[in-house]
Protein backbone atom coordinates (compact mmCIF):
# COMPACT_ATOMS: atom_id res chain seq x y z
CA UNK A 1 0.00 0.00 0.00
CA UNK A 2 1.22 3.50 -0.78
CA UNK A 3 -0.20 6.09 1.57
CA UNK A 4 -2.26 9.07 0.53
CA UNK A 5 -0.28 12.17 1.49
CA UNK A 6 -2.47 14.54 3.51
CA UNK A 7 -1.62 18.08 2.46
CA UNK A 8 -1.50 20.60 5.32
CA UNK A 9 -1.66 23.62 2.99
CA UNK A 10 -4.77 22.21 1.24
CA UNK A 11 -6.70 21.59 4.47
CA UNK A 12 -5.48 24.92 5.86
CA UNK A 13 -6.79 26.72 2.77
CA UNK A 14 -10.23 25.21 3.32
CA UNK A 15 -10.28 26.63 6.85
CA UNK A 16 -8.87 29.98 5.68
CA UNK A 17 -11.80 30.27 3.27
CA UNK A 18 -14.24 29.83 6.18
CA UNK A 19 -12.31 32.38 8.23
CA UNK A 20 -12.38 34.98 5.43
CA UNK A 21 -16.19 35.02 5.66
CA UNK A 22 -16.09 35.63 9.43
CA UNK A 23 -13.36 38.24 9.10
CA UNK A 24 -15.40 40.15 6.49
CA UNK A 25 -18.40 40.15 8.88
CA UNK A 26 -16.20 41.49 11.69
CA UNK A 27 -14.75 44.20 9.46
CA UNK A 28 -18.28 45.31 8.51
CA UNK A 29 -18.72 46.02 12.20
CA UNK A 30 -15.43 47.94 12.31
CA UNK A 31 -13.48 45.14 14.03
CA UNK A 32 -10.10 43.97 12.71
CA UNK A 33 -8.98 40.88 14.63
CA UNK A 34 -5.52 41.47 16.12
CA UNK A 35 -2.90 38.88 17.06
CA UNK A 36 0.38 39.53 18.88
CA UNK A 37 3.37 37.33 19.57
CA UNK A 38 5.97 37.92 22.26
CA UNK A 39 9.33 36.57 21.16
CA UNK A 40 12.18 36.46 23.65
CA UNK A 41 15.55 35.95 21.95
CA UNK A 42 16.53 34.65 18.55
CA UNK A 43 15.79 30.91 18.43
CA UNK A 44 15.73 30.10 14.65
CA UNK A 45 12.67 27.78 14.79
CA UNK A 46 10.75 30.36 16.85
CA UNK A 47 11.71 33.16 14.47
CA UNK A 48 10.48 31.10 11.53
CA UNK A 49 7.17 30.43 13.33
CA UNK A 50 6.74 34.16 14.01
CA UNK A 51 7.48 35.04 10.35
CA UNK A 52 4.89 32.48 9.19
CA UNK A 53 2.35 33.93 11.59
CA UNK A 54 2.98 37.48 10.34
CA UNK A 55 2.52 36.31 6.75
CA UNK A 56 -0.71 34.47 7.60
CA UNK A 57 -2.13 37.58 9.33
CA UNK A 58 -1.27 39.71 6.32
CA UNK A 59 -2.88 37.23 3.95
CA UNK A 60 -6.15 37.20 5.95
CA UNK A 61 -6.14 40.94 6.66
CA UNK A 62 -5.60 40.57 10.41
CA UNK A 63 -3.70 43.08 12.48
CA UNK A 64 -0.42 41.57 13.63
CA UNK A 65 2.18 42.71 16.14
CA UNK A 66 5.45 41.13 17.25
CA UNK A 67 6.95 42.17 20.57
CA UNK A 68 10.67 41.39 20.44
CA UNK A 69 12.61 41.13 23.70
CA UNK A 70 16.30 40.29 24.11
CA UNK A 71 17.24 36.78 25.30
CA UNK A 72 18.50 38.22 28.62
CA UNK A 73 15.35 40.25 29.31
CA UNK A 74 14.39 39.93 32.99
CA UNK A 75 11.21 38.00 33.83
CA UNK A 76 9.58 41.24 35.00
CA UNK A 77 9.94 42.69 31.50
CA UNK A 78 8.23 39.68 29.90
CA UNK A 79 5.39 39.91 32.45
CA UNK A 80 5.07 43.63 31.69
CA UNK A 81 4.76 42.87 27.96
CA UNK A 82 1.95 40.40 28.80
CA UNK A 83 0.17 43.02 30.96
CA UNK A 84 0.38 45.55 28.12
CA UNK A 85 -1.18 43.12 25.61
CA UNK A 86 -3.86 42.06 28.13
CA UNK A 87 -4.92 45.72 28.33
CA UNK A 88 -4.70 46.58 24.59
CA UNK A 89 -8.13 46.54 22.87
CA UNK A 90 -6.51 46.24 19.39
CA UNK A 91 -5.09 42.83 20.41
CA UNK A 92 -7.75 40.14 20.66
CA UNK A 93 -5.39 37.23 21.08
CA UNK A 94 -1.69 36.75 21.74
CA UNK A 95 0.90 34.18 22.68
CA UNK A 96 4.34 34.07 24.21
CA UNK A 97 6.56 31.98 21.99
CA UNK A 98 8.06 28.98 23.81
CA UNK A 99 10.62 27.89 24.84
CA UNK A 100 11.59 30.83 27.07
CA UNK A 101 15.12 31.30 28.43
CA UNK A 102 15.84 29.32 31.63
CA UNK A 103 15.81 32.37 33.91
CA UNK A 104 12.13 32.94 33.10
CA UNK A 105 9.38 30.87 34.75
CA UNK A 106 7.28 29.70 31.81
CA UNK A 107 4.24 28.82 33.93
CA UNK A 108 4.29 32.21 35.66
CA UNK A 109 4.25 33.95 32.26
CA UNK A 110 1.44 31.74 30.89
CA UNK A 111 -0.65 32.31 34.03
CA UNK A 112 -0.34 36.08 33.56
CA UNK A 113 -2.12 35.92 30.15
CA UNK A 114 -5.79 36.90 30.21
CA UNK A 115 -7.55 33.54 29.49
CA UNK A 116 -9.92 35.39 27.10
CA UNK A 117 -6.90 36.45 24.98
CA UNK A 118 -4.97 33.18 25.28
CA UNK A 119 -4.65 32.36 21.55
CA UNK A 120 -2.53 29.27 22.37
CA UNK A 121 -5.00 27.88 24.91
CA UNK A 122 -2.11 27.25 27.32
CA UNK A 123 -3.51 29.04 30.41
CA UNK A 124 -4.53 26.48 33.09
CA UNK A 125 -8.13 27.73 32.84
CA UNK A 126 -8.16 26.91 29.13
CA UNK A 127 -6.38 23.58 29.65
CA UNK A 128 -9.03 22.68 32.23
CA UNK A 129 -11.88 23.79 30.00
CA UNK A 130 -10.48 21.72 27.14
CA UNK A 131 -10.27 18.67 29.42
CA UNK A 132 -13.88 18.96 30.61
CA UNK A 133 -15.10 19.45 27.02
CA UNK A 134 -16.13 23.11 27.32
CA UNK A 135 -13.24 24.87 25.57
CA UNK A 136 -12.72 28.62 25.24
CA UNK A 137 -9.71 28.10 22.93
CA UNK A 138 -8.19 24.83 21.80
CA UNK A 139 -4.40 24.73 21.40
CA UNK A 140 -3.49 25.27 17.75
CA UNK A 141 -1.37 22.22 16.91
CA UNK A 142 -3.58 19.53 18.46
CA UNK A 143 -6.72 21.19 17.12
CA UNK A 144 -5.08 21.35 13.69
CA UNK A 145 -4.32 17.63 13.89
CA UNK A 146 -7.98 16.88 14.64
CA UNK A 147 -9.15 19.04 11.71
CA UNK A 148 -6.65 17.38 9.38
CA UNK A 149 -7.86 13.91 10.33
CA UNK A 150 -11.55 14.74 10.01
CA UNK A 151 -11.28 16.76 6.79
CA UNK A 152 -9.12 14.10 5.10
CA UNK A 153 -11.75 11.44 5.77
CA UNK A 154 -9.94 9.84 8.71
CA UNK A 155 -12.37 10.61 11.53
CA UNK A 156 -10.90 9.30 14.81
CA UNK A 157 -14.35 8.12 16.03
CA UNK A 158 -13.97 4.65 17.60
CA UNK A 159 -10.35 4.32 16.44
CA UNK A 160 -7.34 3.51 18.57
CA UNK A 161 -5.12 6.60 18.49
CA UNK A 162 -1.58 6.11 19.76
CA UNK A 163 0.11 9.39 20.68
CA UNK A 164 3.89 9.26 21.01
CA UNK A 165 5.02 12.17 23.19
CA UNK A 166 3.55 13.82 26.30
CA UNK A 167 4.38 17.52 25.95
CA UNK A 168 1.99 20.22 27.18
CA UNK A 169 1.94 21.67 23.64
CA UNK A 170 1.05 18.53 21.65
CA UNK A 171 0.99 15.11 23.33
CA UNK A 172 -1.23 15.80 26.35
CA UNK A 173 -3.71 18.13 24.60
CA UNK A 174 -4.11 16.00 21.45
CA UNK A 175 -4.97 13.04 23.70
CA UNK A 176 -7.47 15.19 25.64
CA UNK A 177 -9.12 16.50 22.46
CA UNK A 178 -9.42 13.16 20.66
CA UNK A 179 -10.87 11.32 23.67
CA UNK A 180 -13.75 13.81 24.11
CA UNK A 181 -17.31 12.59 23.74
CA UNK A 182 -17.77 14.76 20.66
CA UNK A 183 -18.05 14.72 16.90
CA UNK A 184 -14.60 14.39 15.33
CA UNK A 185 -13.28 12.77 18.51
CA UNK A 186 -14.57 9.68 20.44
CA UNK A 187 -11.24 7.90 20.03
CA UNK A 188 -9.60 5.40 22.34
CA UNK A 189 -6.29 7.04 23.17
CA UNK A 190 -2.98 5.60 24.35
CA UNK A 191 -0.16 7.98 25.23
CA UNK A 192 3.42 6.65 24.97
CA UNK A 193 6.60 8.46 25.99
CA UNK A 194 10.31 8.07 26.67
CA UNK A 195 9.72 5.77 29.66
CA UNK A 196 7.15 3.53 27.93
CA UNK A 197 8.09 -0.14 27.99
CA UNK A 198 7.92 -1.84 24.56
CA UNK A 199 6.83 1.31 22.81
CA UNK A 200 7.00 -0.28 19.33
CA UNK A 201 4.38 -2.92 20.15
CA UNK A 202 1.98 -0.24 21.44
CA UNK A 203 2.49 1.99 18.39
CA UNK A 204 1.84 -1.07 16.22
CA UNK A 205 -1.68 -1.23 17.68
CA UNK A 206 -2.55 2.28 16.50
CA UNK A 207 -5.18 2.82 13.81
CA UNK A 208 -3.93 6.41 13.98
CA UNK A 209 -0.42 7.28 15.18
CA UNK A 210 0.46 10.85 16.24
CA UNK A 211 4.24 11.27 16.42
CA UNK A 212 5.27 14.20 18.62
CA UNK A 213 8.53 13.11 20.21
CA UNK A 214 10.96 15.64 18.75
CA UNK A 215 13.37 12.98 17.53
CA UNK A 216 14.15 12.79 13.79
CA UNK A 217 12.66 9.73 12.01
CA UNK A 218 12.05 7.94 15.32
CA UNK A 219 8.94 6.14 14.02
CA UNK A 220 10.03 3.44 11.60
CA UNK A 221 7.95 1.28 9.26
CA UNK A 222 8.17 -1.80 11.51
CA UNK A 223 6.24 0.14 14.21
CA UNK A 224 3.28 0.85 11.92
CA UNK A 225 0.25 -1.38 11.44
CA UNK A 226 -0.50 -1.81 7.70
CA UNK A 227 -3.13 0.75 6.70
CA UNK A 228 -2.66 2.99 9.75
CA UNK A 229 -2.95 6.78 9.47
CA UNK A 230 0.23 8.58 10.53
CA UNK A 231 0.40 12.20 11.68
CA UNK A 232 3.93 13.59 11.95
CA UNK A 233 4.25 16.59 14.29
CA UNK A 234 8.06 16.65 14.32
CA UNK A 235 10.07 19.57 12.97
CA UNK A 236 13.69 18.60 13.39
CA UNK A 237 16.46 20.54 11.72
CA UNK A 238 19.14 18.16 10.47
CA UNK A 239 22.43 19.02 8.77
CA UNK A 240 22.44 18.29 5.05
CA UNK A 241 25.50 19.44 3.09
CA UNK A 242 23.64 18.76 -0.19
CA UNK A 243 20.89 21.26 0.71
CA UNK A 244 21.25 24.90 -0.34
CA UNK A 245 21.04 26.15 3.26
CA UNK A 246 23.14 23.29 4.66
CA UNK A 247 20.18 21.80 6.56
CA UNK A 248 16.70 20.43 6.00
CA UNK A 249 13.59 19.82 8.12
CA UNK A 250 12.58 16.25 8.88
CA UNK A 251 9.74 14.89 10.94
CA UNK A 252 9.58 12.29 13.72
CA UNK A 253 8.57 9.66 11.15
CA UNK A 254 10.71 7.84 8.60
CA UNK A 255 8.45 9.17 5.83
CA UNK A 256 9.81 7.24 2.83
CA UNK A 257 9.52 3.83 4.50
CA UNK A 258 6.30 4.48 6.45
CA UNK A 259 4.43 5.80 3.41
CA UNK A 260 4.74 2.32 1.87
CA UNK A 261 2.81 0.82 4.79
CA UNK A 262 0.34 3.48 6.01
CA UNK A 263 -2.96 4.35 4.32
CA UNK A 264 -2.45 8.10 4.88
CA UNK A 265 0.43 10.21 6.16
CA UNK A 266 1.21 13.88 6.78
CA UNK A 267 4.54 15.09 5.34
CA UNK A 268 7.17 17.39 6.88
CA UNK A 269 7.23 20.11 5.78
CA UNK A 270 3.73 20.67 4.36
CA UNK A 271 1.78 18.77 6.98
CA UNK A 272 0.86 19.82 10.51
CA UNK A 273 2.90 23.09 10.39
CA UNK A 274 0.48 25.06 8.17
CA UNK A 275 -2.43 23.74 10.25
CA UNK A 276 -0.96 25.17 13.47
CA UNK A 277 -0.81 28.62 11.92
CA UNK A 278 -4.36 28.58 10.55
CA UNK A 279 -5.80 27.33 13.86
CA UNK A 280 -4.03 30.20 15.61
CA UNK A 281 -5.73 32.56 13.13
CA UNK A 282 -9.02 30.87 13.97
CA UNK A 283 -8.50 31.45 17.70
CA UNK A 284 -7.79 35.12 17.00
CA UNK A 285 -11.00 35.44 14.98
CA UNK A 286 -12.99 33.70 17.74
CA UNK A 287 -11.48 36.05 20.35
CA UNK A 288 -12.30 39.14 18.26
CA UNK A 289 -15.82 37.90 17.67
CA UNK A 290 -16.40 37.39 21.42
CA UNK A 291 -14.84 40.75 22.27
CA UNK A 292 -17.21 42.43 19.77
CA UNK A 293 -20.17 40.76 21.49
CA UNK A 294 -21.30 39.01 18.30
CA UNK A 295 -23.88 36.28 18.95
CA UNK A 296 -22.85 33.59 16.51
CA UNK A 297 -19.12 33.32 17.07
CA UNK A 298 -17.56 30.12 15.72
CA UNK A 299 -17.15 27.52 18.48
CA UNK A 300 -13.62 26.72 19.66
Ligand code: GUN
Nearest residue numbers: 095096097098099120169
Ligand atom coordinates in the same frame (compact mmCIF):
# COMPACT_ATOMS: atom_id res chain seq x y z
N1 GUN B 1 6.65 26.63 20.51
C1 GUN B 1 6.41 25.56 19.71
N2 GUN B 1 5.10 25.44 19.46
C2 GUN B 1 4.50 26.47 20.09
C3 GUN B 1 3.15 26.89 20.19
O1 GUN B 1 2.22 26.29 19.64
N3 GUN B 1 2.94 28.00 20.94
C4 GUN B 1 3.94 28.66 21.57
N4 GUN B 1 3.63 29.73 22.30
N5 GUN B 1 5.19 28.30 21.50
C5 GUN B 1 5.47 27.20 20.76
